[in-house]
Amino acid sequence: MDSKIIYKLEFHKVRDTLAGLAATSLGKSRAEVLQPSGKLEEVKHRLQATDEAFAADRLKGGAPFGGIRDIRASLKRSRIGGMLNPAELLDIANTMLGARRLSRFLENVHENRPIPLLMRLAEQISEDRQLEDRIRDCIDEGAFVADKASPELSRLRQELRNGEGRVREKLEQMVRSSSIQKMLQDNLITIRGDRYVIPVKQEYRSHFGGIVHDQSASGATLYIEPESVVQMNNRLRELRLSEEREIERILMILTSLVADFADPLETTLEALGELDFIFAKASLAREMKATLPMMNDRGFLKIRKGRHPLIAKDRVVPLDVELGNKFSTIIITGPNTGGKTVSLKTVGLLSLMAMAGLFVPGEDGSQLCVFDAIYADIGDEQSIEQSLSTFSSHMTNIVTILREMTPKSLVLLDEVGAGTDPAEGSALAISILEHIHRMGCRMVATTHYSELKAYAYERAGVINASMEFDINTLSPTYRLLVGVPGRSNAFAIAERLGLSGRIIEHARGQVGEDDQRVESMIASLEENRLTAEAERLSAEKEHREVDLLKRQMEEERRRFEEERGRLLAKAERDAEEAVKKARREADEIIADLRKLAMEERSSIKEHQLIDMKRRLDEAVPELAPKKPAGIGSTPKKARPLQTGDEVKVISFGQKGQIVDISPEEATVQLGILKMKVALSDLELLKSAPQKQQSVQQATTGLKRTRDEGARLELDLRGKNIEESIIDVDRFLDESFLASFPQVYLIHGKGTGALRAGIQDYLRRHKHVKSFRIGAYNEGGTGVTVVELK
Template sequence: MNDKILNTLEYYKMIRSLTGFAATSLGKKRTEELRPSGDLAEVKSRLQATDEAVKVERLKGPAPFGGIRDVKAAVKRAMIGGMLNPAELLDTANTLSGGRRLQRFVKAVHEDEAIPLLSAAVDRLTENRPLEESIQSCIDEHAEVTDSASPELYRIRQELRTGEARVRERLEQMIRTPSTQKMLQDPIITIRNDRYVIPVKQEYRSHFGGMIHDQSASGATLFIEPESIVQMNNRLTELKLKEEREIEKILRMLTAQVAEFAEPLLDNLEALADIDFIFAKAGLAREMKATLPLMNDRGFFKLKKGRHPLIDRDTVVPLDVELGNRYTSVIITGPNTGGKTVTLKTIGLLSLMAMSGLFVPAEDSSQLCVFDAIYADIGDEQSIEQNLSTFSSHMTNIIGILRNMTPKSLVLLDEVGAGTDPAEGSALAIAILEHIHKLGCRMVATTHYSELKAYAYERKGIINASMEFDVQTLSPTYRLLVGVPGRSNAFAIAERLGLSRAIIEHARHQVDEEDQRVESMIATLEENRLTAEAERKSAEQLHEEVAALRKELEQQRSRFEEQRARLLAKAEQEAAEAVKKARIEADEIIADLRRMAIEERSSVKEHKLIEAKRRLDEAAPQLNDKGQRPSSTSAGRSTKPIGPGDQVLVHSFGQKGHVVELNGDSEVTVQLGIMKMKVARSDVELVSTSAPKPAQQTVVTGVKRSRDDQVRTELDLRGNNIEDSIIEVDRFLDESFLANFHQVYIIHGKGTGVLRTGIQDYLRKHRLVKSFRLGNYGEGGSGVTVVELR
């Protein structure tokens, strides 16, 4: 693609816009060198890089390019032995530091989101912390060599500062002397030729001796270095020369380090230029609100709401156009200023942008094609920036296009055949379009000739299009209408402007009858199109409303199902916890019963205890891993009729119960534990038809023991051994607890104290004993233990 076509399609204006988003001079140079590519793989790679940069900016914000400078010239000068100045060395160190920050930034994003191309680009950056730190330790942020750059420089500058202070002190004493002040123009100290001087009046020039370094414009003031400080100034000059030599030594040392790292530095600059260029494309995409186009090399493109990027986004009319599927050529007709030329430029410029790796201002999933070349003959007669096109200039451009185009080219022709006799021009235009169409190029052409409307209508693979024009307002709408040829609208416009109806009717009779039929057909087509478009918009609106309602219903159903499952799981969990708690308590009671049966030799039946435990286990709801009831297949359900008293399984609760009564054909009342509830007949499954068991059963155990009918508050154990006494104490405490006694007395006597000790050891571990003590005076003393129950 030559520069003339790129300029015609305003490609270079886009490049200038892109350059404004580059953060460094390196990136700006790279953007200025950008040109479209005809290789599909390269174009896809360019677009992928831009997409990655857009993703980075969306997730983490702008990339850090601070401190990065184009030091290529300085590095190359260091390679050939030149000496870099402090500013160039500081820029080199800052560029190394900035590249390191940028690398760390991109790598951090790559850990969270895949950005392979940008990650590979920053992998090209090479660090050199020693060089970076060496430069920064010798040169400060103002590009000045620091005192600490070398011990010798530190010594020289210390001596220099001391010498300057002495010179100023000597001069200060001199200008403060009253006899000297009258000889001075001003009592100040100044510098001329790097030497300290004082301003002396002309008539006192011989009083101070020394050297004259300068004089005022009027000659009334001489800047004299007094003889008394000449030697001191000489010493300062000598120190300054030493300082300059030491600084040069330091700079050459640093320059040598840069020269050693020159090749990696130059590679870094190339990588930084590429990275800045990629992020500049992302910045342009953000500014234009552009999207990633889908690319192909099949000659197919489909723009959805495509906008010319150089026209204000608030005023531009979006463009919808497709080419390369059902038809390969589009012929656009319509009045001047209707937007035909803008349409051509939009198609051409957006194709060039996509082939350059730039996002395009269009809707998502727009498709564009990689052409081997784009040719354009566009004479913008409405632009004052260009000369008016002539027939010869048009023909020169078209001949060049016909000579160079290939089946994979895109050809854009504006006002083809214009500038000559209409009959000859239309015939020539048809011949040119036919030649391009037969070659297989993708072509978009604009024209005023009505003969081309019929040509496009008759040829397969070519379609008419027009720019919409509102006759009521006498203004174009700039909308492209594919499939509908344009009308001239000359008579309608003239009538709206007030031209006599008689003149208009006379003009109508001058038009060929065939042309009148074509205009009438176009008018009918346009009317049908407007009606169809209105109906389509109405249908789309209804479709959107139905889709929104359907989405809302789906969300409500999903929320209901989630809430139902959550409540059901919660209820089952609570039931399981209640049963678990009951099982623990039952286990404790059964354990107590067994112990009492053993201790008192009672006749508790073990199989009854096991049966009670089994019923308790069966009462627990069965939960699956997700807290839901296990499902039952319909194949496993009994088909026998259900009647009152039958044992059934209620699937919605996962519990077994007994049918109390039938409520019609659809519901049954079921006894589940202590609850009665109505459930659907389809939700129950017959387990057995045996007679129903009571809702609550009491496990009766017979515990035989010998005791008085009247429960007493004291137990006399005198004369018993320890084993028998402990059995009696345990029975006595149980009876006292059930009788709701809070304090009881155990009489064991004093004796040797063995019985008392054994009983008190047992009391310490008993579950019903809160505390115990020996009896007080009047209670029996140490022969009685007083027990306080819980």
């Protein structure tokens, strides 16, 4: 791509922004030289990589590039036998650590969302934990060779510390001496040239032996190494030299290890730079709120709400444009400062960004084309040095474009034919546009010439467009209107600004009849467009409101179904649990009765036990599917329902038995639950037998043959105390003979007088062991449960 186009369309500014988002110098250097590609497969590959990084950033946050440095110079020096310093070795270790962290990050993302291109780069990252650990063992975080780097270095530094301690101790004794203090400028010990010295006044120089290493600027103070510590300082100097040699030896060993691993590290750096560059593109997409464009190589463009990336988000006006389907050329007309050039640049810049593998600032569904080249003649390139006028500079560019363009090129022309006589300029512009159009290029051109509006109307594959202008505010809206040519608006603007009506009317008379008809036609088209757009916006608003109501209703229905299903499931679980409990208790009773029969050799009929067990099994509620079966459908009825009938509750899908009935509803026993159900929601399954028994009555059938009339409960409701006591006495005798452990006296709640009288009688009865008020599921205060001896 021609570098002039890169700068004309300001792609270099996008590139600079991208470079600023790179985390390492490796990625930044790639961003700075980014070029669009004219190959479709390469562009798709670039965009896929950006999309994978964008997904990884969205799922797991920013990729970790901390610690990664450009260590290529260090690797090169290690190969040629140079010695790396501690800081360079530490950078190498930190880069290896950063590379390993990045590789783990990508593997973690790949487990949740496949990122094959990024993983292919991650596979190029080499690891050598032994080398990394060796460097860290020898070099600390301050880039200083650690004592533990070798035993010899540790010994030398320990001896150095001890020797320095002895020298300082010797000098401190001198400094503390009262006879010497008066000779010192300051009571302190300092260092000159790696040797410990003391500051002595000039006049006492002869009182000290040793060596003078320095003096103050005034010459009043001499820094003297006393003779008593000269040999000790000499020893420290020898130890420091030995330390330096040992450090050099350690650094050379580490450098040779790095050189052995230099080639894999070079490959790793290439992969790290490319990954940083790709994640920088993802960061740019996030900042610009850009989307992934669809790409093609058939010359088709469809930009949806495209925004110029270099204009502030609160000021930019989105652009909608389609090119390459029904028409291959767009001619944009309109006043100056209306946004024609910005629209032209937006089309070109978004195309360059997509071809470079960058997301484009626009809505999803935007499509862009991979062109073999983009050519643009934008702006005034007048040159005094080259004696080129505005028209000449435009013609020079256009001649170059006409010579180099191909049918797969995109051509952008700003103010084509401008800068010369209007009649000649418009004719030349039409001729240039016709030549480019016949070539098959995709083209967007801007102009002031009204003759080009007529050309666009008459030529197939060419369409007019204009920048919208608000007459009321006398300002452009910067919206591109495809299919509508621009109006001059000169008379309307002049009238709004207060120009005399007589002058304006005279001016109108100077305009040709054809031009007036064209202006009237454009005005009518503009009015119709505004009306249609208002109606479209109104329809879209109503459509959104309907969609919102629909979603709300669907959500309400879904919540209702979930709640209904939850309640049904809970009721089924409660019913099933209660029946299971009753079955367990019945099994225990049957086992006790069998045991008694064995012990007392009484004649309990086995088939009665089996029949009662079967009845208890049938009492378990069926778990019907949650979907209600035909609510509102007419249930099958062989005859009118009556008490005792076995029925199916249609809405619940469960079987039960009618225990009470009225003209419109019935009370149905579902396991241990009773509920009122509309007759229309019931389906007859089995007519009532001649003699019905409840589960409790079936249980009371488990008794000796001579006690066939015994039962577990006695209903006393509606009787007075005297009658009730006679019935209770008889009932307790029968229950005692039947060996029932406990029975139920149903006296109702009422005023409580009947309950009090019966319980007073129970306290004196010989067969009663204890009694209590019934539990919630046994009838509550309306039932007294009696435990027999």
